[in-house]
Amino acid sequence: MEITLLQQFVQQISPLPQEELERFTANWQPLTVKRKTILTAAGETERYLYFVLEGVQRAFYIGDENKEATIVFTYPPSFSGVADSFLTQTPSLYFLETITASRFLRLPYDEVEAMRKSSPLIQQLLFKATAFALKGALQRHIELQCFSNEEKFKTLLKRSPHILNLVPHKYIASYLGMDATNFSKLLGSVKI
Structure with a gap:
């Protein structure tokens, strides 16, 4: 069943003949982790390509004064991992963490x-x-550079309407490039 989900996802990206599809999906191994598990730390080289079966993850950067900036969320069905580190086999600049218990x-x-x-x-x-x-x-x-806070928020909800129920609001605020107080005000003022 899990491999079938991966195969269906792959076929949406770039359809493969059955033999190549089976070859690509043959050796994937299951992994189950608890919430708040660091899968890849800054300074480590990403060693795995992940396919998300359950749960929500985030990649985040820690800047000056330990301020976190959430870069991306992943959830099923999608690939996950620190893509640039994986592809270049160089140390990651950021962390990949599970927000919820996750299966891959x-x-x-x-x-x-x-x-x-x-x-x-x-x-x-x-x-x-x-x-x-x-x-x-x-x-x-483009969204971060050119959109207002309200436009960024509406664009996120259009792309991922379920995100408000899955992810703590402080991470969404960080992802949108605003502080939690402004996000809270925005949440109260924008019609969803």
Whole structure:
């Protein structure tokens, strides 16, 4: 069942023939973790590509005076992990943490890389997944730079309407680039 969910997700990104699909999904291993588990710490190199089955995670950066900035949320069905660290095999600048208890399938970098090198179709899948992640990151950059707080909030709710019920509001405020007090005021004033 879990592999079937992964296969369905993969087929939406870049359809693979059955043989290649089975090859790509054959060695993923299950992982279950509690809430507030650090999967990858700043300074570590991401070793796994994750597929989220259950739960919510966040990537966050710790800046000056230990101020946290939430970069991204992941939840099912999606890939997860510190993408730039994984793809470049360099130390991460930020943390990946579970917000809730979470279940994943995960695949080590070496196995992903071996498949990428030996299969043009899997290479294309990984390229498309990376392209979609880049597209999302660039869209988010525009939102942070150009949108008002209200526009950022409405855009988030349009993209992920369930997020208010899944994620503590302090993390959403951080994700939107505002302090918790302003987020609270916004939450009370914007019609949802």
